[in-house]
Amino acid sequence: MSLISFWSVDSNKLNQISTPILFIFLFIFALLWLRSKFRRPSLPPGPRGLPLVGYLPFLSPNLHHNFADLAKVYGSILKLHLGTKLCIVLTSPSSVNEALRHQETIFSIRDTTVVALLSSYGGSDIVFTQDENNWKKLRKIFTRKMLSKSNLDASYSLRRQEVRKVIKGVFESAGTPIDIGKLGFVAALKSVMAMTWGGSGGLIGVDGTDLDAKFREAVDEMMVLLATPNLSDLFPVLGRFDLQGVVRKMKKVMCVFDEIFNSAIEEQRKRGGNGMENRGFLQFLLEIMEGEDSSESITENNLKALLMDIVIGGTDTTSTTVEWAISELIKQPNTMNKVIEELTKVVGLNQMVEEFHLPKLNFLDAVVKETLRLHPPLPLLVPRTSSQTTTFGEYTIPKGSTIYFNIWAIQRDPKVWDNPLNFEPERFLNESSENLYDFTGNRIEFCPFGSGKKSCAGIPLAKRLLVLILASLLHGFEWKLPEGSKFDMEEKFGIVTKKLNPLVTIPTPRLPNLELYNIM
Numbered sequence: 001m002s003l004i005s006f007w008s009v010d011s012n013k014l015n016q017i018s019t020p021i022l023f024i025f026l027f028i029f030a031l032l033w034l035r036s037k038f039r040r041p042s043l044p045p046g047p048r049g050l051p052l053v054g055y056l057p058f059l060s061p062n063l064h065h066n067f068a069d070l071a072k073v074y075g076s077i078l079k080l081h082l083g084t085k086l087c088i089v090l091t092s093p094s095s096v097n098e099a100l101r102h103q104e105t106i107f108s109i110r111d112t113t114v115v116a117l118l119s120s121y122g123g124s125d126i127v128f129t130q131d132e133n134n135w136k137k138l139r140k141i142f143t144r145k146m147l148s149k150s151n152l153d154a155s156y157s158l159r160r161q162e163v164r165k166v167i168k169g170v171f172e173s174a175g176t177p178i179d180i181g182k183l184g185f186v187a188a189l190k191s192v193m194a195m196t197w198g199g200s201g202g203l204i205g206v207d208g209t210d211l212d213a214k215f216r217e218a219v220d221e222m223m224v225l226l227a228t229p230n231l232s233d234l235f236p237v238l239g240r241f242d243l244q245g246v247v248r249k250m251k252k253v254m255c256v257f258d259e260i261f262n263s264a265i266e267e268q269r270k271r272g273g274n275g276m277e278n279r280g281f282l283q284f285l286l287e288i289m290e291g292e293d294s295s296e297s298i299t300e301n302n303l304k305a306l307l308m309d310i311v312i313g314g315t316d317t318t319s320t321t322v323e324w325a326i327s328e329l330i331k332q333p334n335t336m337n338k339v340i341e342e343l344t345k346v347v348g349l350n351q352m353v354e355e356f357h358l359p360k361l362n363f364l365d366a367v368v369k370e371t372l373r374l375h376p377p378l379p380l381l382v383p384r385t386s387s388q389t390t391t392f393g394e395y396t397i398p399k400g401s402t403i404y405f406n407i408w409a410i411q412r413d414p415k416v417w418d419n420p421l422n423f424e425p426e427r428f429l430n431e432s433s434e435n436l437y438d439f440t441g442n443r444i445e446f447c448p449f450g451s452g453k454k455s456c457a458g459i460p461l462a463k464r465l466l467v468l469i470l471a472s473l474l475h476g477f478e479w480k481l482p483e484g485s486k487f488d489m490e491e492k493f494g495i496v497t498k499k500l501n502p503l504v505t506i507p508t509p510r511l512p513n514l515e516l517y518n519i520m
């Protein structure tokens with residue numbers, strides 16, 4: 001048999017065998033292709049938990065540290081179950097960017113806890129409203145009207161007076177230990193309250209009670225309740241039993257707020273806003289509520305909830321940052337000296353700090369940024385929830401997941417920052433990065449105020465009030481630790497992340513003319 005005839009016989013046989021095999025191969029290939037095309041990507045990896053409670057028993061109190069450690073094992077997109085909740089933790093600039101910017105409509109709703117809902121009059125505020133149109137309207141009122149440049153300029157005298165009162169108080173207690181966090185809180189809260197009620201002085205109830213003091217107590221209590229982990233959030237079926245009594249306590253605090261707000265509204269209505277030099281946020285909101293422009297109309301609950309946003313959003317965040325900044329500066333005398341040199345040069349020793357000095361305090365601005373890089377008051381931002389199932393690269397994120405953004409870990413990531421754990425304000429002063437990193441979160445590597453359309457609405461006020469308080473304390477006094485006192489930089493996770501051991505320091509007046517401390 002010639003080679004040709006061998007080939008033709010065998011190729012016929014071969015055809016008979018190979019056609020079915022080819023079909024089988026094509027069939028399997030088509031199946032695989034279809035599977036890969038229509039298969040949902042899997043959930044992100046994450047630690048195993050226990051039945052029912054999930055990872056809950058293994059969590060440490062500092063949630064942001066815990067999440068950062070887990071990210072080292074499971075990667076920058078990880079999942080864990082906390083009670084009945086599926087939680088996703090994002091720990092890289094790219095994944096946070098994906099959620100807050102590229103897929104922001106899916107992740108724009110905040111994860112709401114039972115007490116947060118109560119504190120916001122059932123989600124009538126900017127932070128927790130679930131209605132996009134309502135959010136747009138409230139945010140516009142908040143940023144373009146209440147915190148507009150002209151309104152903030154006009155209310156400067158109110159902030160100035162409250163900060164001056166605090167400085168006078170410190171002067172009178174010179175030489176004795178002072179808790180800086182508490183001092184900063186009083187300065188921030190009293191300034192915010194003065195701006196809320198306007199130039200009408202403090203709030204006095206019908207029976208002559210000092211409502212300002214009552215308000216301060218209620219804010220203190222609310223901060224504690226907001227920070228209390230509540231079983232009802234993790235196991236909604238337990239909600240009606242309110243096992244820890246958190247809801248009962250919160251309802252009581254809300255009654256106090258309501259009484260104060262009602263009294264303030266009644267008083268403000270009687271007085272009206274005409275002719276008032278400083279109209280205050282309350283008068284602004286009353287005018288909007290009672291005005292004729294239906295596109296802006298707000299309810300009384302919206303009004304009260306917006307006031308709550310200012311009080312809750314603007315006080316603890318500000319005072320905590322002041323405390324961390326002074327702690328870092330006490331730890332590093334060389335950096336403290338640079339701040340003092342700048343204050344002496346820009347403000348001079350013959351006057352107190354004024355708001356117009358602030359834009360010239362470039363080094364202090366870098367100190368504030370560096371403080372917020374290492375100690376963001378909200379290290380996981382305000383958690384969001386996914387409004388629909390979506391994919392993140394190779395992973396699926398189911399609808400209803402709670403999303404945490406670990407910006408604390410990102411802002412300390414050695415892949416992003418040189419010497420990330422060192423306090424080096426100079427890093428924000430080099431020409432290229434000065435313009436690169438601002439407070440708008442345009443680069444996720446530095447976003448203590450969040451990023452995207454739902455980033456902090458209070459930045460214009462935060463920038464003025466925080467720096468005014470910090471600069472006034474540093475310009476007016478030299479701060480020393482009491483002899484033999486313990487000093488550390490341990491953190492305590494909560495509604496805002498504070499120092500575990502409060503900073504207690506002794507002030508000595510720095511300005512030669514002691515009269516300055518009494519000028520209001």
Ligand code: HEM
Nearest residue numbers: 127309310313314317378449450451454455456457458462
């Ligand atoms: C050091 C000071 C402050 C820090 C670090 C801070 C940080 C933040 C962060 C991280 C968020 C969430 C952003 C997100 O989800 O992406 C936020 C939201 C918000 N903050 Fe601030 N904040 C500060 C001061 C203030 C002040 C002074 C006010 C009020 C006057 C305020 C009012 C708000 C409001 C209303 C929101 C919700 C915005 C929205 O949902 O549209 N914050 N803030």
